[in-house]
Amino acid sequence: MDKEGLLQVYRMLYQHFGPRNWWPGETSFEVVVGAILTQSVAWRNVEKAIANLKGQGLLDPLALLAAPDEQIEEAVRPTRYYRMKTKKLKAFCRHLVEEYDGDLAKMFAKPWPKLREELLGVWGLGPETVDSILLYAGEKPTFVVDAYTKRIWARLGVHPEDIDYEELRAYFMDRLPEDVALYNEFHALIDGVGNRYCKAKNPKCGDCPLAAICCFPTGGEGEPGVEK
DNA sequence: GCCCAGGGGGCTC
DNA sequence: GAGCCCCATGGG
Numbered sequence: 649m650d651k652e653g654l655l656q657v658y659r660m661l662y663q664h665f666g667p668r669n670w671w672p673g674e675t676s677f678e679v680v681v682g683a684i685l686t687q688s689v690a691w692r693n694v695e696k697a698i699a700n701l702k703g704q705g706l707l708d709p710l711a712l713l714a715a716p717d718e719q720i721e722e723a724v725r726p727t728r729y730y731r732m733k734t735k736k737l738k739a740f741c742r743h744l745v746e747e748y749d750g751d752l753a754k755m756f757a758k759p760w761p762k763l764r765e766e767l768l769g770v771w772g773l774g775p776e777t778v779d780s781i782l783l784y785a786g787e788k789p790t791f792v793v794d795a796y797t798k799r800i801w802a803r804l805g806v807h808p809e810d811i812d813y814e815e816l817r818a819y820f821m822d823r824l825p826e827d828v829a830l831y832n833e834f835h836a837l838i839d840g841v842g843n844r845y846c847k848a849k850n851p852k853c854g855d856c857p858l859a860a861i862c863c864f865p866t867g868g869e870g871e872p873g874v875e876k
Numbered sequence: 877g878c879c880c881a882g883g884g885g886g887c888t889c
Numbered sequence: 890g891a892g893c894c895c896c897a898t899g900g901g
Contacts, residue, residue: 686883687882687883687884688881688882688883688884689881689882689883690881728881729883729884732884732885736884771884771885772883772884772885773884774883774884774885775883775884776883776884777883777884794882794883795881795882795883847880847881848880848881848882849879849880849881850880
């Protein structure tokens with residue numbers, strides 16, 4: 649799939665869903681917190697957790713660091729893995745406070761490819777979370793890949809589903825213009841189609857906007873590894 | 877009441 | 890370095 653093919657998919661999704669207006673968040677710190685909490689969990693539950701944190705004045709790096717683990721755990725309980733996520737939130741806040749005086753603007757002032765490597769070194773932050781933070785909180789032109797991206801492009805016959813994260817990210821970034829708004833909307837649209845039509849165990853193809861170009865289910869998983 | 881969602885860490889060999 | 894288990898809630 650070349651640049652035009654990718655943009656065609658983008659247009660098909662956009663026509664179906666319209667603008668998705670990501671990322672909901674009053675502050676960039678709230679967006680970061682959401683990026684960590686949304687790991688493996690529906691956004692609905694993240695909203696509850698963020699409301700809990702906000703209600704207790706914990707949507708602030710210093711306040712969050714100072715609060716006892718038990719309080720954070722209770723607040724983020726709806727997002728599953730709440731003990732792990734409490735550790736992850738604190739690990740990020742610790743890094744932010746120690747390296748940037750708790751100031752996200754200062755952090756994002758750093759050249760983003762360098763910052764990306766740095767954040768990947770923070771405990772609890774993997775590539776998807778780091779790219780989400782950079783794109784949606786920092787407005788940096790890095791493409792976010794998730795399980796839906798892998799699954800959908802596998803079903804389009806472009807790659808095997810177990811493709812490496814960095815490889816698929818590079819696939820998009822090598823072909824698409826370096827455009828924050830495009831990356832923002834594209835990932836949000838992929839999440840939309842994935843959520844509605846592309847669940848792993850019970851896909852509901854129905855009126856999926858990509859049905860015309862999809863290899864699933866008739867074509868199985870497509871032709872893994874074949875470059876289209 | 878069971879099964880599934882699905883990112884990241886950590887362990888194994 | 891690939892494979893596997895752990896985390897542990899809530900919706901269908």
